[in-house]
Amino acid sequence: AQSVTQLDSQVPVFEEAPVELRCNYSSSVSVYLFWYVQYPNQGLQLLLKYLSGSTLVKGINGFEAEFNKSQTSFHLRKPSVHISDTAEYFCAVSENEKLTFGTGTRLTIIP
Amino acid sequence: DAGITQSPRYKITETGRQVTLMCHQTWSHSYMFWYRQDLGHGLRLIYYSAAADITDKGEVPDGYVVSRSKTENFPLTLESATRSQTSVYFCASSAGNNEQFFGPGTRLTVL
Numbered sequence: 001a002q003s004v005t006q007l008d009s010q011v012p013v014f015e016e017a018p019v020e021l022r023c024n025y026s027s028s029v030s031v032y033l034f035w036y037v038q039y040p041n042q043g044l045q046l047l048l049k050y051l052s053g054s055t056l057v058k059g060i061n062g063f064e065a066e067f068n069k070s071q072t073s074f075h076l077r078k079p080s081v082h083i084s085d086t087a088e089y090f091c092a093v094s095e096n097e098k099l100t101f102g103t104g105t106r107l108t109i110i111p
Numbered sequence: 112d113a114g115i116t117q118s119p120r121y122k123i124t125e126t127g128r129q130v131t132l133m134c135h136q137t138w139s140h141s142y143m144f145w146y147r148q149d150l151g152h153g154l155r156l157i158y159y160s161a162a163a164d165i166t167d168k169g170e171v172p173d174g175y176v177v178s179r180s181k182t183e184n185f186p187l188t189l190e191s192a193t194r195s196q197t198s199v200y201f202c203a204s205s206a207g208n209n210e211q212f213f214g215p216g217t218r219l220t221v222l
Binding site: 004032034036042043044045046049051090094097098099100101102103104 | 142144146151152153154155156159161169201203205207209210211212213214215216
């Protein structure tokens, strides 16, 4: 069975500072990994995905993530955050088209 | 407009009543999914469908019923609502490439 762990439930960051949101996974089959963002009172929007190929994946809004097979991690990073990045971020792993989500990390940007 | 829609967006009901949440997608995606989102749990899969007339249970199916007579619709029914089913429900669809697109959600309160 697959599972996803997001160790940080809340991450406060000053505006224009870098941020890393951590995600570790377990899966018994080929790994497809995703980061979704949820803005207040909205649905989930895909930030980026890893299906195969380069382990460094670039997404929307300046975010990127690195797939590390040996550490079973898929951490999300942004070099300089903006107030508009305030949201909840979910890491997910897919197996047979079914997504298993982590419990989410709430990113708060401090002006 | 194209996309995935859910109705109603908000619903208040009473314990024991039957409630149906609707989901409609215009992409002709083969896969459709229902998730519930609760604090501390992230999103959990209730039911999914790989095609019309094919449905299967997810992680938390008890108390829910689904059907899929048409590719574009995937209604979720709570046959006898309970307070523990108070949640935000998200529908999603996928073309079978592991990437899911989410609807805006339905906030359900069971009194």
